[in-house]
Amino acid sequence: MDAPGLFDLSGRTALVTGGGRGIGRHIALGLAEAGADVILASRKVKNCRETAERIESLGRRAWAFAADLSREADALDLAEQAIDAAGRVDVLVNNAGVIWGAPTLEYPMDGWDRVFDVNVRNLFLLSQRLARHMAERGGGSIVHISSISGSRGSSEEKEPAIAYAAAKGAVDALTRDMAVKLAPRGIRVNAIAPGAFDTSMMDYVRKDEDALRRFLDQIPMKRAGGEDDVKGVAVFLASAASAYVTGHVLVVDGGWLVGG
Numbered sequence: 001m002d003a004p005g006l007f008d009l010s011g012r013t014a015l016v017t018g019g020g021r022g023i024g025r026h027i028a029l030g031l032a033e034a035g036a037d038v039i040l041a042s043r044k045v046k047n048c049r050e051t052a053e054r055i056e057s058l059g060r061r062a063w064a065f066a067a068d069l070s071r072e073a074d075a076l077d078l079a080e081q082a083i084d085a086a087g088r089v090d091v092l093v094n095n096a097g098v099i100w101g102a103p104t105l106e107y108p109m110d111g112w113d114r115v116f117d118v119n120v121r122n123l124f125l126l127s128q129r130l131a132r133h134m135a136e137r138g139g140g141s142i143v144h145i146s147s148i149s150g151s152r153g154s155s156e157e158k159e160p161a162i163a164y165a166a167a168k169g170a171v172d173a174l175t176r177d178m179a180v181k182l183a184p185r186g187i188r189v190n191a192i193a194p195g196a197f198d199t200s201m202m203d204y205v206r207k208d209e210d211a212l213r214r215f216l217d218q219i220p221m222k223r224a225g226g227e228d229d230v231k232g233v234a235v236f237l238a239s240a241a242s243a244y245v246t247g248h249v250l251v252v253d254g255g256w257l258v259g260g
Contacts, residue, residue: 017067048065069122119164143190196219218256229252
């Protein structure tokens with residue numbers, strides 16, 4: 001197969017959770033641009049519908065579903081809705097996530113539980129159900145969206161969100177173990193660990209030029225990631241271009257993790 005063909009997703013269907021905005025939207029559009037039909041899901045289905053319209057303008061099919069992935073029932077219902085609507089799911093991108101900030105010594109357990117429910121527990125439930133579907137079809141690709149926070153510590157002042165870091169560390173471990181266990185079924189499992197991306201999660205520093213400069217100075221490339229910085233990575237992990245890659249956490253952070 002020639003190089004462009006390795007990245008071609010024509011004939012495949014992807015489900016992207018949290019696909020209505022931010023990194024999830026970037027990934028959904030990238031998969032569609034590579035030829036995939038795309039199912040989008042999030043709590044705010046309006047954003048997903050807007051992204052679905054953009055995907056349909058590319059000549060691909062798209063669906064938008066409301067799903068609160070802090071709830072087990074919604075995760076399981078989403079899997080069934082996706083299969084029923086598209087008839088197949090070849091690629092799952094677990095992008096939906098939540099962060100809860102609070103001082104470590106006063107961190108509330110309801111915040112901890114919500115972070116783990118969305119970022120780990122129900123991520124696994126959705127993956128488990130769709131992995132059974134993929135296995136019946138001969139294989140597929142699962143891509144978890146992790147974070148560099150799962151691979152490092154941070155001061156209380158910079159990141160007072162200990163449950164988020166712990167949950168993303170769990171996602172990294174889950175990626176590796178699922179990859180080994182599902183490889184005999186033809187299912188590859190990888191993760192993307194983003195650093196700072198130019199999304200609404202940067203709003204807390206965006207309005208203060210000095211704070212933004214100090215923030216970006218931590219990153220060797222001196223900038224936040226943008227749409228094109230994650231689209232190609234997602235297409236790579238979803239496609240035959242990464243057919244011999246599984247159990248890998250691909251860091252996309254402008255060098256922050258190694259040089260920050």
